Amino acid sequence: MKTSWARGLRAGFAAGVAALGVLVAGQGLTAKAAAAPRVWYVSVGAESAHSAIEAMGFYPGVITIDAGDSVVWTLHSMEPHTVTFLGGVRLTPKLLSDFAPAGGGTYTGTGLHSSGMLAGPHRTYRLTFPKPGFYPYLCLMHGTAMSGLVIVNPAGTPYPMTQAQYHRLASQEEEAALAAGQAAASGAVLSTSPGPNGSTIYHVLAGIDSGPTVMTRLEPTQVGSTAGGQATLTQEGPGVIAVTVTVWGLKPGSVLSDGIGIGTCSEPGPGVDRLNPLKADARGLATATTLITGNPQLLAIPSAGWTVDVGPSGSAGNGTAAVACGAVSAPAATGMRFYPWTVTIHVGDQVQWLEASSMEIHTVTFLAKGQKAPQFGSPASVRPAGGPVYNGSGYFNSGVMTPGQTYTLTFTKPGVYAYHCLVHDDMGMIGRVIVLP
Ligand SMILES: [Cu+2]
16 A cells, blocks of 8 residues: 555655545556546356255346446355356367366456365456457356456547446346246246156256247337347257347338347447348238357357447448347356156156256266265266165266256155255255155
Protein backbone atom coordinates (compact mmCIF):
# COMPACT_ATOMS: atom_id res chain seq x y z
CA MET A 1 0.00 0.00 0.00
CA LYS A 2 2.91 2.30 0.79
CA THR A 3 4.30 1.94 -2.72
CA SER A 4 1.01 2.67 -4.40
CA TRP A 5 0.45 5.65 -2.16
CA ALA A 6 3.84 7.01 -3.23
CA ARG A 7 3.07 6.30 -6.87
CA GLY A 8 -0.19 8.15 -6.45
CA LEU A 9 1.62 11.15 -5.10
CA ARG A 10 4.01 11.11 -8.01
CA ALA A 11 1.12 10.95 -10.44
CA GLY A 12 -0.20 14.12 -8.91
CA PHE A 13 -3.15 12.46 -7.26
CA ALA A 14 -2.45 13.72 -3.74
CA ALA A 15 -5.34 16.14 -3.74
CA GLY A 16 -7.84 13.74 -5.21
CA VAL A 17 -6.96 10.88 -2.92
CA ALA A 18 -6.92 13.13 0.13
CA ALA A 19 -10.34 14.44 -0.83
CA LEU A 20 -11.64 10.90 -1.00
CA GLY A 21 -10.21 10.34 2.46
CA VAL A 22 -9.21 6.79 1.61
CA LEU A 23 -6.23 4.96 0.31
CA VAL A 24 -6.77 3.80 -3.23
CA ALA A 25 -5.33 0.44 -4.15
CA GLY A 26 -2.25 0.75 -6.31
CA GLN A 27 -3.43 -1.03 -9.43
CA GLY A 28 -5.13 1.35 -11.78
CA LEU A 29 -3.97 4.49 -10.05
CA THR A 30 -3.03 6.08 -13.31
CA ALA A 31 -3.37 9.48 -14.88
CA LYS A 32 -6.99 8.71 -15.81
CA ALA A 33 -8.80 7.62 -12.68
CA ALA A 34 -12.04 7.11 -14.63
CA ALA A 35 -10.40 4.34 -16.67
CA ALA A 36 -9.26 2.36 -13.64
CA PRO A 37 -9.75 -1.31 -14.46
CA ARG A 38 -12.66 -2.94 -12.69
CA VAL A 39 -13.22 -6.36 -11.26
CA TRP A 40 -16.48 -8.11 -12.14
CA TYR A 41 -18.03 -11.13 -10.46
CA VAL A 42 -19.68 -14.20 -11.97
CA SER A 43 -21.07 -17.24 -10.13
CA VAL A 44 -20.21 -20.76 -11.20
CA GLY A 45 -23.12 -23.18 -10.77
CA ALA A 46 -25.97 -22.94 -8.28
CA GLU A 47 -27.94 -25.53 -6.37
CA SER A 48 -31.16 -26.17 -4.50
CA ALA A 49 -31.25 -27.31 -0.85
CA HIS A 50 -29.16 -30.43 -0.17
CA SER A 51 -27.80 -30.30 -3.73
CA ALA A 52 -30.89 -32.06 -5.07
CA ILE A 53 -30.84 -29.91 -8.21
CA GLU A 54 -27.63 -28.58 -9.72
CA ALA A 55 -27.86 -25.62 -12.11
CA MET A 56 -25.49 -25.99 -15.03
CA GLY A 57 -24.49 -22.49 -15.91
CA PHE A 58 -22.49 -19.36 -15.20
CA TYR A 59 -24.47 -16.48 -13.71
CA PRO A 60 -24.79 -14.04 -15.35
CA GLY A 61 -24.24 -16.09 -18.50
CA VAL A 62 -23.02 -13.08 -20.46
CA ILE A 63 -21.03 -10.20 -18.99
CA THR A 64 -19.76 -7.12 -20.86
CA ILE A 65 -16.63 -5.45 -19.56
CA ASP A 66 -13.92 -3.08 -20.79
CA ALA A 67 -10.40 -3.96 -21.85
CA GLY A 68 -8.14 -4.14 -18.80
CA ASP A 69 -10.93 -5.32 -16.50
CA SER A 70 -10.88 -8.65 -14.68
CA VAL A 71 -13.53 -11.24 -13.98
CA VAL A 72 -13.58 -13.33 -10.80
CA TRP A 73 -15.60 -16.55 -10.94
CA THR A 74 -16.77 -18.07 -7.67
CA LEU A 75 -18.07 -21.61 -7.25
CA HIS A 76 -21.54 -21.77 -5.68
CA SER A 77 -22.27 -25.47 -5.58
CA MET A 78 -21.20 -28.80 -4.13
CA GLU A 79 -20.90 -29.93 -7.72
CA PRO A 80 -17.43 -29.15 -9.07
CA HIS A 81 -16.98 -27.21 -12.33
CA THR A 82 -14.26 -25.62 -14.43
CA VAL A 83 -14.05 -22.19 -16.08
CA THR A 84 -12.29 -22.86 -19.38
CA PHE A 85 -11.42 -20.64 -22.34
CA LEU A 86 -10.29 -22.74 -25.29
CA GLY A 87 -8.26 -19.95 -26.93
CA GLY A 88 -8.26 -21.65 -30.31
CA VAL A 89 -7.49 -25.10 -28.91
CA ARG A 90 -9.82 -27.63 -30.49
CA LEU A 91 -12.39 -29.05 -28.11
CA THR A 92 -12.07 -32.83 -28.12
CA PRO A 93 -13.71 -35.50 -25.98
CA LYS A 94 -10.27 -36.02 -24.41
CA LEU A 95 -10.00 -32.36 -23.40
CA LEU A 96 -13.41 -32.68 -21.74
CA SER A 97 -11.81 -34.96 -19.16
CA ASP A 98 -8.77 -32.77 -18.50
CA PHE A 99 -9.39 -30.90 -15.27
CA ALA A 100 -5.88 -29.49 -14.73
CA PRO A 101 -5.36 -25.73 -14.47
CA ALA A 102 -3.87 -24.12 -17.60
CA GLY A 103 -2.72 -20.70 -18.80
CA GLY A 104 -1.82 -17.59 -16.86
CA GLY A 105 -3.96 -14.85 -15.34
CA THR A 106 -4.35 -12.85 -18.56
CA TYR A 107 -6.41 -13.90 -21.58
CA THR A 108 -6.26 -12.36 -25.04
CA GLY A 109 -8.13 -15.08 -26.90
CA THR A 110 -5.28 -17.49 -27.58
CA GLY A 111 -4.11 -20.53 -25.68
CA LEU A 112 -6.02 -22.76 -23.31
CA HIS A 113 -6.85 -20.95 -20.07
CA SER A 114 -8.59 -23.06 -17.45
CA SER A 115 -9.31 -22.83 -13.76
CA GLY A 116 -8.92 -26.57 -13.48
CA MET A 117 -11.45 -28.32 -11.27
CA LEU A 118 -13.07 -25.88 -8.86
CA ALA A 119 -14.26 -27.96 -5.92
CA GLY A 120 -15.01 -26.78 -2.40
CA PRO A 121 -16.78 -23.78 -0.94
CA HIS A 122 -16.30 -20.52 -2.82
CA ARG A 123 -13.26 -21.51 -4.81
CA THR A 124 -12.39 -18.73 -7.24
CA TYR A 125 -10.68 -18.15 -10.58
CA ARG A 126 -9.57 -14.79 -11.91
CA LEU A 127 -8.68 -13.63 -15.41
CA THR A 128 -7.78 -10.20 -16.80
CA PHE A 129 -8.88 -9.28 -20.33
CA PRO A 130 -6.60 -6.65 -21.92
CA LYS A 131 -7.95 -7.04 -25.47
CA PRO A 132 -11.44 -6.32 -26.88
CA GLY A 133 -13.25 -9.34 -28.25
CA PHE A 134 -15.85 -12.04 -27.74
CA TYR A 135 -14.64 -14.73 -25.40
CA PRO A 136 -16.90 -17.76 -24.97
CA TYR A 137 -16.04 -20.26 -22.26
CA LEU A 138 -17.33 -23.54 -20.91
CA CYS A 139 -17.11 -26.05 -18.11
CA LEU A 140 -15.03 -29.05 -19.18
CA MET A 141 -16.81 -31.27 -16.66
CA HIS A 142 -20.27 -30.62 -18.10
CA GLY A 143 -19.53 -29.80 -21.71
CA THR A 144 -20.73 -27.10 -24.04
CA ALA A 145 -24.19 -27.12 -22.44
CA MET A 146 -22.56 -25.21 -19.56
CA SER A 147 -21.28 -22.14 -21.34
CA GLY A 148 -20.70 -18.46 -20.68
CA LEU A 149 -19.49 -15.42 -22.58
CA VAL A 150 -17.29 -12.46 -21.72
CA ILE A 151 -17.62 -9.51 -24.11
CA VAL A 152 -14.72 -7.10 -23.86
CA ASN A 153 -15.16 -3.58 -25.25
CA PRO A 154 -12.33 -1.07 -25.74
CA ALA A 155 -11.24 0.66 -22.53
CA GLY A 156 -13.46 3.59 -21.65
CA THR A 157 -16.61 2.19 -23.32
CA PRO A 158 -19.65 2.84 -21.11
CA TYR A 159 -20.78 -0.35 -19.38
CA PRO A 160 -24.24 -1.64 -20.35
CA MET A 161 -24.95 -2.86 -16.81
CA THR A 162 -23.72 -2.35 -13.26
CA GLN A 163 -22.52 -5.18 -11.06
CA ALA A 164 -25.72 -4.82 -9.01
CA GLN A 165 -27.78 -5.31 -12.17
CA TYR A 166 -25.69 -8.34 -13.08
CA HIS A 167 -26.33 -9.78 -9.60
CA ARG A 168 -30.08 -9.43 -10.12
CA LEU A 169 -29.86 -10.95 -13.59
CA ALA A 170 -27.74 -13.78 -12.19
CA SER A 171 -30.36 -14.55 -9.53
CA GLN A 172 -33.10 -14.67 -12.16
CA GLU A 173 -31.05 -16.99 -14.37
CA GLU A 174 -30.22 -19.26 -11.42
CA GLU A 175 -33.86 -19.44 -10.36
CA ALA A 176 -34.97 -20.26 -13.90
CA ALA A 177 -32.40 -23.06 -14.13
CA LEU A 178 -33.28 -24.56 -10.74
CA ALA A 179 -37.00 -24.34 -11.57
CA ALA A 180 -36.40 -26.18 -14.85
CA GLY A 181 -34.52 -28.92 -13.00
CA GLN A 182 -37.24 -29.13 -10.36
CA ALA A 183 -39.91 -29.42 -13.04
CA ALA A 184 -38.06 -32.33 -14.62
CA ALA A 185 -37.65 -34.05 -11.23
CA SER A 186 -41.31 -33.56 -10.31
CA GLY A 187 -42.39 -34.89 -13.69
CA ALA A 188 -40.43 -38.13 -13.36
CA VAL A 189 -42.90 -40.98 -12.82
CA LEU A 190 -42.09 -44.60 -12.16
CA SER A 191 -42.75 -46.68 -15.23
CA THR A 192 -42.97 -50.46 -15.45
CA SER A 193 -42.87 -53.01 -18.20
CA PRO A 194 -43.52 -56.75 -18.28
CA GLY A 195 -40.52 -58.93 -17.37
CA PRO A 196 -39.84 -62.64 -17.81
CA ASN A 197 -42.19 -65.28 -16.25
CA GLY A 198 -44.88 -62.81 -15.26
CA SER A 199 -42.47 -60.56 -13.36
CA THR A 200 -42.33 -56.78 -13.62
CA ILE A 201 -39.44 -54.51 -14.59
CA TYR A 202 -39.36 -51.22 -12.67
CA HIS A 203 -37.60 -48.35 -14.44
CA VAL A 204 -35.70 -45.98 -12.19
CA LEU A 205 -33.86 -42.92 -13.49
CA ALA A 206 -30.35 -42.18 -12.28
CA GLY A 207 -30.28 -38.39 -12.50
CA ILE A 208 -32.50 -36.29 -14.72
CA ASP A 209 -32.01 -33.24 -16.95
CA SER A 210 -34.07 -30.12 -17.44
CA GLY A 211 -36.15 -30.20 -20.62
CA PRO A 212 -34.43 -30.27 -24.01
CA THR A 213 -36.30 -27.26 -25.42
CA VAL A 214 -35.42 -23.58 -25.10
CA MET A 215 -37.76 -20.85 -26.30
CA THR A 216 -36.36 -17.47 -27.26
CA ARG A 217 -38.40 -14.39 -28.14
CA LEU A 218 -37.19 -12.49 -31.16
CA GLU A 219 -37.59 -8.74 -30.81
CA PRO A 220 -37.41 -6.08 -33.53
CA THR A 221 -33.92 -4.59 -33.66
CA GLN A 222 -34.52 -1.62 -35.94
CA VAL A 223 -36.53 1.50 -35.30
CA GLY A 224 -39.84 1.20 -37.09
CA SER A 225 -39.45 -2.53 -37.62
CA THR A 226 -42.54 -4.59 -36.95
CA ALA A 227 -40.79 -7.95 -37.15
CA GLY A 228 -40.98 -10.16 -34.11
CA GLY A 229 -41.09 -13.84 -33.52
CA GLN A 230 -39.82 -16.82 -31.70
CA ALA A 231 -36.99 -19.32 -31.95
CA THR A 232 -37.31 -22.79 -30.48
CA LEU A 233 -34.13 -24.75 -29.94
CA THR A 234 -34.46 -28.44 -29.09
CA GLN A 235 -31.69 -30.85 -28.24
CA GLU A 236 -33.02 -33.75 -30.32
CA GLY A 237 -30.30 -36.08 -29.15
CA PRO A 238 -26.53 -36.14 -28.69
CA GLY A 239 -25.01 -33.77 -31.25
CA VAL A 240 -28.32 -32.78 -32.87
CA ILE A 241 -30.08 -29.46 -32.31
CA ALA A 242 -33.28 -28.51 -34.12
CA VAL A 243 -33.85 -24.77 -34.51
CA THR A 244 -37.27 -23.54 -35.58
CA VAL A 245 -37.51 -19.82 -36.31
CA THR A 246 -40.89 -18.17 -36.77
CA VAL A 247 -41.11 -14.48 -37.65
CA TRP A 248 -44.15 -12.30 -38.25
CA GLY A 249 -44.63 -8.70 -39.32
CA LEU A 250 -42.58 -9.18 -42.51
CA LYS A 251 -43.22 -7.81 -45.99
CA PRO A 252 -45.25 -10.49 -47.81
CA GLY A 253 -43.06 -12.47 -50.19
CA SER A 254 -39.79 -11.16 -48.75
CA VAL A 255 -36.93 -13.57 -48.11
CA LEU A 256 -34.76 -13.25 -45.03
CA SER A 257 -31.63 -14.92 -43.80
CA ASP A 258 -31.19 -16.11 -40.26
CA GLY A 259 -28.42 -17.56 -38.24
CA ILE A 260 -26.94 -18.24 -34.86
CA GLY A 261 -24.26 -15.92 -33.60
CA ILE A 262 -22.17 -15.37 -30.51
CA GLY A 263 -22.89 -12.28 -28.45
CA THR A 264 -25.99 -10.35 -27.47
CA CYS A 265 -28.53 -8.57 -29.65
CA SER A 266 -27.00 -5.18 -28.84
CA GLU A 267 -23.45 -6.54 -29.11
CA PRO A 268 -23.39 -9.04 -31.97
CA GLY A 269 -20.28 -11.14 -32.41
CA PRO A 270 -19.07 -13.82 -34.80
CA GLY A 271 -21.52 -16.15 -36.56
CA VAL A 272 -21.80 -19.79 -35.50
CA ASP A 273 -24.21 -21.37 -37.96
CA ARG A 274 -26.48 -20.35 -40.80
CA LEU A 275 -30.11 -21.36 -40.61
CA ASN A 276 -32.49 -22.14 -43.46
CA PRO A 277 -33.84 -18.95 -45.08
CA LEU A 278 -37.24 -17.55 -44.21
CA LYS A 279 -39.81 -16.72 -46.88
CA ALA A 280 -42.72 -14.57 -45.80
CA ASP A 281 -46.17 -15.71 -46.89
CA ALA A 282 -49.07 -13.43 -47.87
CA ARG A 283 -49.66 -12.62 -44.19
CA GLY A 284 -46.01 -11.69 -43.63
CA LEU A 285 -45.35 -14.83 -41.63
CA ALA A 286 -42.32 -17.06 -42.18
CA THR A 287 -41.10 -20.18 -40.51
CA ALA A 288 -38.20 -22.57 -41.10
CA THR A 289 -36.56 -25.42 -39.23
CA THR A 290 -32.86 -26.24 -39.40
CA LEU A 291 -31.07 -29.26 -37.98
CA ILE A 292 -27.61 -28.48 -36.67
CA THR A 293 -25.46 -31.57 -36.25
CA GLY A 294 -22.06 -32.06 -34.71
CA ASN A 295 -19.96 -34.30 -32.52
CA PRO A 296 -22.34 -36.05 -30.08
CA GLN A 297 -20.01 -35.28 -27.19
CA LEU A 298 -19.36 -31.68 -28.12
CA LEU A 299 -22.51 -30.08 -29.56
CA ALA A 300 -25.17 -28.94 -27.10
CA ILE A 301 -27.38 -25.89 -26.69
CA PRO A 302 -25.19 -23.58 -24.60
CA SER A 303 -26.68 -22.19 -21.40
CA ALA A 304 -25.65 -18.70 -22.58
CA GLY A 305 -23.83 -16.82 -25.31
CA TRP A 306 -25.84 -17.53 -28.47
CA THR A 307 -28.20 -15.24 -30.35
CA VAL A 308 -30.68 -16.02 -33.10
CA ASP A 309 -30.55 -13.25 -35.69
CA VAL A 310 -32.91 -12.58 -38.58
CA GLY A 311 -31.73 -10.15 -41.23
CA PRO A 312 -31.95 -9.25 -44.92
CA SER A 313 -31.06 -12.03 -47.32
CA GLY A 314 -27.38 -12.89 -47.12
CA SER A 315 -26.72 -11.05 -43.90
CA ALA A 316 -27.45 -13.51 -41.15
CA GLY A 317 -25.31 -15.05 -38.52
CA ASN A 318 -23.40 -12.00 -37.41
CA GLY A 319 -26.35 -9.89 -36.35
CA THR A 320 -24.98 -6.65 -37.73
CA ALA A 321 -27.97 -6.05 -40.00
CA ALA A 322 -30.53 -7.88 -37.93
CA VAL A 323 -34.25 -7.27 -38.36
CA ALA A 324 -35.14 -9.30 -35.30
CA CYS A 325 -32.97 -10.91 -32.68
CA GLY A 326 -33.16 -12.94 -29.49
CA ALA A 327 -30.53 -13.99 -26.96
CA VAL A 328 -30.65 -17.68 -26.15
CA SER A 329 -30.64 -18.27 -22.42
CA ALA A 330 -31.07 -21.97 -21.66
CA PRO A 331 -32.08 -22.72 -18.08
CA ALA A 332 -30.03 -25.91 -17.73
CA ALA A 333 -30.03 -28.06 -14.61
CA THR A 334 -29.64 -31.65 -13.59
CA GLY A 335 -31.28 -33.63 -10.77
CA MET A 336 -28.86 -35.41 -8.43
CA ARG A 337 -31.21 -38.12 -7.21
CA PHE A 338 -32.71 -41.44 -8.19
CA TYR A 339 -36.26 -41.00 -9.52
CA PRO A 340 -38.12 -42.33 -7.65
CA TRP A 341 -35.71 -42.63 -4.75
CA THR A 342 -37.59 -45.60 -3.32
CA VAL A 343 -39.24 -48.40 -5.29
CA THR A 344 -41.36 -51.27 -3.94
CA ILE A 345 -41.30 -54.56 -5.84
CA HIS A 346 -41.93 -58.29 -5.32
CA VAL A 347 -39.48 -61.18 -5.23
CA GLY A 348 -38.58 -62.10 -8.80
CA ASP A 349 -39.05 -58.57 -10.17
CA GLN A 350 -36.32 -56.52 -11.78
CA VAL A 351 -35.18 -52.95 -11.35
CA GLN A 352 -33.59 -51.29 -14.35
CA TRP A 353 -31.70 -48.05 -13.78
CA LEU A 354 -31.23 -45.68 -16.70
CA GLU A 355 -28.53 -43.01 -16.65
CA ALA A 356 -30.86 -40.18 -17.66
CA SER A 357 -28.58 -37.16 -17.38
CA SER A 358 -26.55 -36.11 -20.39
CA MET A 359 -24.14 -34.14 -18.23
CA GLU A 360 -23.37 -36.51 -15.36
CA ILE A 361 -22.05 -39.94 -14.61
CA HIS A 362 -23.55 -42.02 -11.80
CA THR A 363 -23.26 -45.46 -10.24
CA VAL A 364 -25.81 -47.80 -8.68
CA THR A 365 -24.00 -49.50 -5.83
CA PHE A 366 -25.18 -51.91 -3.12
CA LEU A 367 -22.61 -52.34 -0.36
CA ALA A 368 -21.91 -55.64 1.42
CA LYS A 369 -22.82 -55.76 5.11
CA GLY A 370 -20.41 -53.56 7.08
CA GLN A 371 -18.58 -52.46 3.91
CA LYS A 372 -17.40 -48.88 3.65
CA ALA A 373 -18.33 -47.20 0.38
CA PRO A 374 -15.29 -47.26 -1.89
CA GLN A 375 -13.90 -43.85 -2.78
CA PHE A 376 -15.08 -42.85 -6.26
CA GLY A 377 -12.26 -43.33 -8.73
CA SER A 378 -10.86 -46.42 -7.00
CA PRO A 379 -10.90 -49.65 -9.06
CA ALA A 380 -13.68 -51.13 -6.91
CA SER A 381 -15.86 -48.07 -7.49
CA VAL A 382 -15.67 -47.96 -11.28
CA ARG A 383 -15.76 -51.69 -12.11
CA PRO A 384 -19.03 -53.58 -12.46
CA ALA A 385 -19.42 -56.18 -9.71
CA GLY A 386 -21.89 -58.74 -8.42
CA GLY A 387 -23.69 -60.03 -11.51
CA PRO A 388 -27.37 -59.70 -12.48
CA VAL A 389 -29.10 -61.34 -9.48
CA TYR A 390 -29.21 -59.72 -6.06
CA ASN A 391 -30.04 -62.02 -3.15
CA GLY A 392 -29.66 -59.43 -0.41
CA SER A 393 -25.96 -59.62 0.36
CA GLY A 394 -22.60 -58.85 -1.21
CA TYR A 395 -21.16 -55.96 -3.20
CA PHE A 396 -23.08 -55.06 -6.37
CA ASN A 397 -21.95 -52.22 -8.58
CA SER A 398 -23.09 -50.93 -11.96
CA GLY A 399 -19.70 -49.37 -12.59
CA VAL A 400 -19.64 -45.90 -14.13
CA MET A 401 -22.89 -45.30 -16.00
CA THR A 402 -22.64 -42.91 -18.91
CA PRO A 403 -25.64 -41.18 -20.53
CA GLY A 404 -28.16 -43.66 -21.88
CA GLN A 405 -26.61 -46.69 -20.17
CA THR A 406 -28.71 -49.12 -18.12
CA TYR A 407 -28.08 -51.49 -15.23
CA THR A 408 -30.51 -54.25 -14.32
CA LEU A 409 -30.82 -56.40 -11.20
CA THR A 410 -33.26 -59.18 -10.38
CA PHE A 411 -34.21 -59.30 -6.68
CA THR A 412 -34.71 -62.74 -5.14
CA LYS A 413 -34.95 -62.08 -1.40
CA PRO A 414 -37.43 -59.96 0.58
CA GLY A 415 -35.90 -57.01 2.40
CA VAL A 416 -35.13 -53.29 2.37
CA TYR A 417 -31.97 -52.50 0.44
CA ALA A 418 -30.26 -49.12 0.31
CA TYR A 419 -27.97 -48.20 -2.55
CA HIS A 420 -25.67 -45.31 -3.39
CA CYS A 421 -24.31 -43.35 -6.28
CA LEU A 422 -20.62 -43.48 -5.37
CA VAL A 423 -20.02 -40.23 -7.26
CA HIS A 424 -22.74 -38.20 -5.54
CA ASP A 425 -23.74 -39.94 -2.28
CA ASP A 426 -22.20 -37.03 -0.36
CA MET A 427 -24.83 -34.87 -2.06
CA GLY A 428 -27.61 -37.20 -0.95
CA MET A 429 -27.87 -39.40 -4.01
CA ILE A 430 -29.04 -42.58 -2.35
CA GLY A 431 -31.93 -44.88 -3.17
CA ARG A 432 -33.87 -47.79 -1.74
CA VAL A 433 -35.43 -50.96 -3.07
CA ILE A 434 -38.12 -52.59 -0.93
CA VAL A 435 -38.63 -56.23 -1.93
CA LEU A 436 -41.88 -57.82 -0.76
CA PRO A 437 -42.41 -61.61 -0.60
CU1 LIG B 1 -19.72 -27.89 -14.79
